[in-house]
Amino acid sequence: MQKGALWFLSGFGLALLIGWYAFPQLLYRSVDQPVQFSHAVHAGEAVGMTCDGCHAVSDDGRFAGIPTLEQCAGCHVDVLGASEAEKYFVEEYVRQEREVPWHVYARQPDNAHFSHADHVKVGEIACERCHGPHGTSETLRPFEENRITGYSRDIWGVNISGVKSNPWEGMKMDDCVACHKENNRRSACLACHK
Amino acid sequence: MDQTTVKKSRYGMAIDLDRCTGCGACLIACAVENNVSPGQPKVNERNGTTWMRVFEVQDGRPFPDAQTAFIPMMCQQCEVETPCVSVCPQNAVEVDPETGIVGQIPQRCLGCRYCMTACPYHARYYNWWDPKWPDGMEKALNPDVAPRMRGVVEKCNFCHGRLHEARARAAAQGSRQINPSDYIPACVEACPVQAIAFGDLNDESTDVALLARSERAFRFLARLGTETKVYYLSGRDWVRRLADRELARSKKETLHG
Numbered sequence: 158m159q160k161g162a163l164w165f166l167s168g169f170g171l172a173l174l175i176g177w178y179a180f181p182q183l184l185y186r187s188v189d190q191p192v193q194f195s196h197a198v199h200a201g202e203a204v205g206m207t208c209d210g211c212h213a214v215s216d217d218g219r220f221a222g223i224p225t226l227e228q229c230a231g232c233h234v235d236v237l238g239a240s241e242a243e244k245y246f247v248e249e250y251v252r253q254e255r256e257v258p259w260h261v262y263a264r265q266p267d268n269a270h271f272s273h274a275d276h277v278k279v280g281e282i283a284c285e286r287c288h289g290p291h292g293t294s295e296t297l298r299p300f301e302e303n304r305i306t307g308y309s310r311d312i313w314g315v316n317i318s319g320v321k322s323n324p325w326e327g328m329k330m331d332d333c334v335a336c337h338k339e340n341n342r343r344s345a346c347l348a349c350h351k
Numbered sequence: 352m353d354q355t356t357v358k359k360s361r362y363g364m365a366i367d368l369d370r371c372t373g374c375g376a377c378l379i380a381c382a383v384e385n386n387v388s389p390g391q392p393k394v395n396e397r398n399g400t401t402w403m404r405v406f407e408v409q410d411g412r413p414f415p416d417a418q419t420a421f422i423p424m425m426c427q428q429c430e431v432e433t434p435c436v437s438v439c440p441q442n443a444v445e446v447d448p449e450t451g452i453v454g455q456i457p458q459r460c461l462g463c464r465y466c467m468t469a470c471p472y473h474a475r476y477y478n479w480w481d482p483k484w485p486d487g488m489e490k491a492l493n494p495d496v497a498p499r500m501r502g503v504v505e506k507c508n509f510c511h512g513r514l515h516e517a518r519a520r521a522a523a524q525g526s527r528q529i530n531p532s533d534y535i536p537a538c539v540e541a542c543p544v545q546a547i548a549f550g551d552l553n554d555e556s557t558d559v560a561l562l563a564r565s566e567r568a569f570r571f572l573a574r575l576g577t578e579t580k581v582y583y584l585s586g587r588d589w590v591r592r593l594a595d596r597e598l599a600r601s602k603k604e605t606l607h608g
């Protein structure tokens with residue numbers, strides 16, 4: 158009887174290990190960003206840029222997302238600093254006028270509509286609320302892509318069980334709805350779907 | 352920001368049948384705006400996708416006196432007892448309480464087509480095929496509207512993508528209230544004779560509210576009591592009488608309507 162319990166428990170433990178550890182490892186494919194970029198340097202004291210210096214909302218309400226090469230090249234026509242990453246960026250992208258194929262951590266599915274203007278300008282929500290404090294990060298972490306859906310791991314959130322340790326973890330519909338409910342915002346499907 | 356300041360809208364349309372020439376510009380504008388793909392090789396009148404459709408009707412009199420009218424027909428945005436909402440087993444359809452627009456969420460739809468049967472206006476379409484665009488044309492897709500996949504139902508939603516855009520535009524100026532001129536559906540914009548008026552029926556001053564109250568205004572199948580928000584206008588009695596009939600599906604039936 159005790160032996161049976163032992164078998165059961167070890168099998169149960171193995172199943173849990175596979176489900177909670179091995180599967181998530183397999184589920185996501187990790188890709189490095191094409192160029193290393195330090196938000197800390199750009200938003201730090203030396204340069205002193207704000208979030209909307211690069212990630213701007215235009216007058217017509219469109220959000221620029223990740224800046225284009227043109228914006229970067231506004232400063233980086235030549236190598237300005239001593240970092241290898243910058244040298245690589247200038248030589249491989251700026252001089253050759255190639256857009257950087259960034260992997261977007263927060264890319265949402267096609268049918269989701271999200272207006273930065275609505276949330277940032279009218280709702281007065283800080284960028285960090287959803288994107289985390291990456292303005293102080295030194296490097297770009299690897300982009301983790303769900304092998305099945307192709308979506309970024311940031312959409313589901315780091316924790317596979319969906320438990321959040323920080324408010325910005327997870328950008329799936331439930332996360333949007335939770336905040337909308339809390340603040341008594343639009344709840345119709347078409348408010349956020351297109 | 353005060354939340355109570357956002358006013359509830361009831362978006363509606365008024366289509367003047369005495370002005371409509373049946374040119375079909377609205378159909379094209381609609382398909383382009385809403386990423387409706389061109390028909391597949393096997394497509395026919397019954398299984399194609401056209402969020403909007405122009406029916407041709409004639410009064411049946413002989414030649415010199417014969418009269419023709421064209422009736423653009425899309426989702427009539429039923430306000431109460433909305434037939435598609437009440438039959439949907441998936442909660443994939445709902446009437447947005449803030450805009451009155453009947454929304455269809457393709458990702459929730461399981462493709463049972465019960466709503467198509469329930470719809471008195473044949474305004475819903477089923478995707479029998481995955482959408483396909485001729486080479487290069489997919490680059491011209493509208494980013495504000497998600498393309499639908501095979502196996503789901505879709506329909507007119509008063510170009511809701513444009514409402515999103517109008518809201519974003521207003522938000523960029525720090526306002527929750529959209530500028531009405533920013534939100535005009537594609538068909539309304541494309542109509543060369545301005546036969547279609549669009550706006551908030553709750554706002555007494557809009558053209559559409561004014562037209563909806565006019566003597567020439569009528570609604571299709573008003574007896575069903577679904578309180579549609581698409582009004583039609585005509586001064587011709589034989590056209591007005593059509594409102595109480597079911598628009599026949601084939602041209603043959605319609606011709607002798």
